[in-house]
Amino acid sequence: MSNVCKVAVIILFLTSTFLPMQGCKNGPPPVMLARQLLKNKDQDLGTIAPGSVLKLEKSSDGTATVGEDFKVSLTSKSGDGHAWQCRTLNDPHVLVDAASTTEPQGTVAAGRESRTIFQLHARAAGDAKIEFALVSTTDKNNAPSKSITLEVEVKAAASK
Numbered sequence: 001m002s003n004v005c006k007v008a009v010i011i012l013f014l015t016s017t018f019l020p021m022q023g024c025k026n027g028p029p030p031v032m033l034a035r036q037l038l039k040n041k042d043q044d045l046g047t048i049a050p051g052s053v054l055k056l057e058k059s060s061d062g063t064a065t066v067g068e069d070f071k072v073s074l075t076s077k078s079g080d081g082h083a084w085q086c087r088t089l090n091d092p093h094v095l096v097d098a099a100s101t102t103e104p105q106g107t108v109a110a111g112r113e114s115r116t117i118f119q120l121h122a123r124a125a126g127d128a129k130i131e132f133a134l135v136s137t138t139d140k141n142n143a144p145s146k147s148i149t150l151e152v153e154v155k156a157a158a159s160k
Contacts, residue, residue: 048152053117056132061151064094064122065158072118072150073103074132079110081138082145086118087131093154094128095121125156 045054045062053071054060064070074084086096097119104114120130129151133144 054150055115056148056150059149059151061153063153063155065155066122066125067157068122070120070122072120072130072132073115074118074134074148075113075115076134077110078112078114081136082134083137084116084118084132084134087133087147088129091128091130093122093124093126094130094152095123096130097121120152122152122154125154128152128154 043056043058043060045060048054048062048064048068048070050065050068051070053073054062055073055075057075076082076084084100086100089096089098100119101117102114103117118132129149132148132150134146135144136142
């Protein structure tokens with residue numbers, strides 16, 4: 001390979017690694033090719049067992065059966081002014097209870113890990129996209145500091 005070709009490949013590699021792929025003024029931050037390549041891939045949960053607790057750290061997808069209940073557990077730091085909320089409460093395929101629980105219960109020292117647990121119920125066959133957001137409890141106008149999406153394919157219950 002000639003030196004000109006080597007230099008061209010190096011320049012192409014460096015520009016695709018360090019120049020933004022997307023992003024605009026007042027829009028989302030630029031996404032670098034390197035960040036896209038190194039980004040954690042979504043987690044495939046496979047078949048979600050009835051009554052299971054899914055400890056989600058990143059966006060995931062899985063399969064459930066109509067009539068099954070399961071829980072989603074999300075981690076946050078207590079006392080940091082943020083709390084998890086479900087942004088998709090009324091999906092036709094998966095119902096998310098409006099109330100969530102927090103573990104450990106009671107007063108927790110600031111900076112300690114706590115988990116918010118949402119109860120979900122697969123109610124109709126189809127595809128559901130449930131979005132959870134870690135939002136500021138003091139300033140409702142701020143964008144979420146983290147968001148996790150759970151995509152669930154709900155299948156009809158097998159005939160007995």
